[in-house]
Amino acid sequence: MDEPVNGPLIVGAGPVGAVCALALQQQGIAARVLEAMPADARTDTRTLALSYGSRLILDRLGVWDRIEAVTPITRIHISQRGALGMARLSADEVKVPALGYVLPYATLTVALKQALADAAIAVDYGVAVARIESGATCATLHPEAGEALTAPLVVVADGGRSGKGKLMPAAPEPKFARDYDQTAVVCDVQTELPHANQAYERFTPEGPAALLPSGERYALVWSASDADAQRIAALPDAAFLDALYRHFGGRQGRFVAASPRKTFPLKLAYTGSEASERVVRIGNAAQTLHPVAGQGFNIGLRDAWELANLCGDTPLAALGSPAMLAAYARGRRLDVMGGVGFTDFLVRVFSNDIAPLRHARGLGLLALEVFPPLKTFVARRMIFGARG
Ligand SMILES: Cc1cc2nc3c(=O)[nH]c(=O)nc-3n(C[C@H](O)[C@H](O)[C@H](O)COP(=O)(O)OP(=O)(O)OC[C@H]3O[C@@H](n4cnc5c(N)ncnc54)[C@H](O)[C@@H]3O)c2cc1C
Numbered sequence: 180m181d182e183p184v185n186g187p188l189i190v191g192a193g194p195v196g197a198v199c200a201l202a203l204q205q206q207g208i209a210a211r212v213l214e215a216m217p218a219d220a221r222t223d224t225r226t227l228a229l230s231y232g233s234r235l236i237l238d239r240l241g242v243w244d245r246i247e248a249v250t251p252i253t254r255i256h257i258s259q260r261g262a263l264g265m266a267r268l269s270a271d272e273v274k275v276p277a278l279g280y281v282l283p284y285a286t287l288t289v290a291l292k293q294a295l296a297d298a299a300i301a302v303d304y305g306v307a308v309a310r311i312e313s314g315a316t317c318a319t320l321h322p323e324a325g326e327a328l329t330a331p332l333v334v335v336a337d338g339g340r341s342g343k344g345k346l347m348p349a350a351p352e353p354k355f356a357r358d359y360d361q362t363a364v365v366c367d368v369q370t371e372l373p374h375a376n377q378a379y380e381r382f383t384p385e386g387p388a389a390l391l392p393s394g395e396r397y398a399l400v401w402s403a404s405d406a407d408a409q410r411i412a413a414l415p416d417a418a419f420l421d422a423l424y425r426h427f428g429g430r431q432g433r434f435v436a437a438s439p440r441k442t443f444p445l446k447l448a449y450t451g452s453e454a455s456e457r458v459v460r461i462g463n464a465a466q467t468l469h470p471v472a473g474q475g476f477n478i479g480l481r482d483a484w485e486l487a488n489l490c491g492d493t494p495l496a497a498l499g500s501p502a503m504l505a506a507y508a509r510g511r512r513l514d515v516m517g518g519v520g521f522t523d524f525l526v527r528v529f530s531n532d533i534a535p536l537r538h539a540r541g542l543g544l545l546a547l548e549v550f551p552p553l554k555t556f557v558a559r560r561m562i563f564g565a566r567g
């Protein structure tokens with residue numbers, strides 16, 4: 180016998196699923212979350228760049244003050260290798276306390292886990308959902324083991340991992356996908372000079388490289404072709420630090436130490452929120468972006484926030500109805516497509532060595548540097564997203 184649940188069921192207690200559950204509770208709606216990993220699982224070592232807008236969401240949920248080890252970014256330096264043109268953005272110019280924040284994924288998930296527990300939100304850890312059955316009035320979740328659960332709305336926040344066959348039916352085919360033939364090499368690096376909360380974004384024909392201040396060190400995201408990235412990641416420390424210096428330049432002095440390197444493929448997949456009746460996809464399950472503009476995670480948090488607000492505005496009987504899900508998809512389109520388009524534009528226009536484009540890029544960066552309204556527009560767009 181399926182167990183009926185009145186509030187939504189959420190698949191995945193990653194940052195997006197957890198924020199959705201907390202925001203729903205603020206709307207007076209009790210959700211239940213199913214998370215494949217056990218409660219005491221060690222989460223991965225990725226570093227997240229949170230926008231100031233995301234901080235405001237976490238603030239409103241009472242999570243921000245619980246997060247330890249956050250490093251603010253107060254200045255960003257943007258340049259392209261081997262060509263003129265650079266731009267600098269500062270928090271003062273945009274009149275925000277910080278342009279963004281850098282924090283370990285694990286730190287955020289620990290704070291969210293605690294917030295979920297304190298709010299008495301039901302989270303079933305170690306329960307992997309194997310199958311979703313959707314219907315006209317409700318959807319049913321079938322865990323790999325244990326009882327099925329039924330609810331008028333199922334929120335899929337599984338980080339897009341259903342493509343690996345963990346969740347059936349598999350995610351719909353992306354409406355828009357691009358393989359950049361780029362892989363990111365990520366690790367922490369120590370530079371000769373202290374970071375003073377300055378981030379760097381450096382565009383090169385092989386792909387962008389970013390240094391994000393993180394604690395006393397920098398978190399490095401170095402994009403290169405798939406083959407080059409594997410070669411770079413396998414270099415011994417000294418050779419890796421030299422290669423990074425040649426690639427990045429000496430603005431921070433020499434690179435003196437690096438943690439073990441990891442790689443991850445960089446792709447664009449826009450699947451969208453619509454899946455099947457009574458089912459909505461949010462966060463990385465709906466869109467996976469190249470990290471060049473730090474947009475993916477922040478869009479995911481806004482997905483969770485906006486969905487919860489819409490649920491709060493919807494009569495209980497209409498929760499998860501086709502009309503509600505269509506309204507959600509409509510409401511998110513501008514913000515999501517703006518982020519997808521902006522990120523795709525940056526990767527494609529900057530990851531090449533075509534001379535006219537190189538000059539145009541230089542002019543673009545110069546315009547950004549000398550034209551304050553443009554600077555403010557770009558910075559605010561990255562911080563708050565595009566709202567309709
Ligand atoms: C290496 C790396 C670096 C990144 N760096 C940045 C960055 O600097 N800035 C940025 O904005 N974004 C970055 N991103 C993207 C960012 O990590 C994602 O946008 C973010 O984690 C998405 O959150 P999510 O909650 O949607 O998915 P996830 O964080 O993937 O969480 C999904 C959760 O669902 C659970 N789950 C999966 N399948 C099931 C199932 N069948 N049943 C139950 N539970 C399930 C998983 O265990 C997991 O806990 C990076 C991504 C990677 C891979």
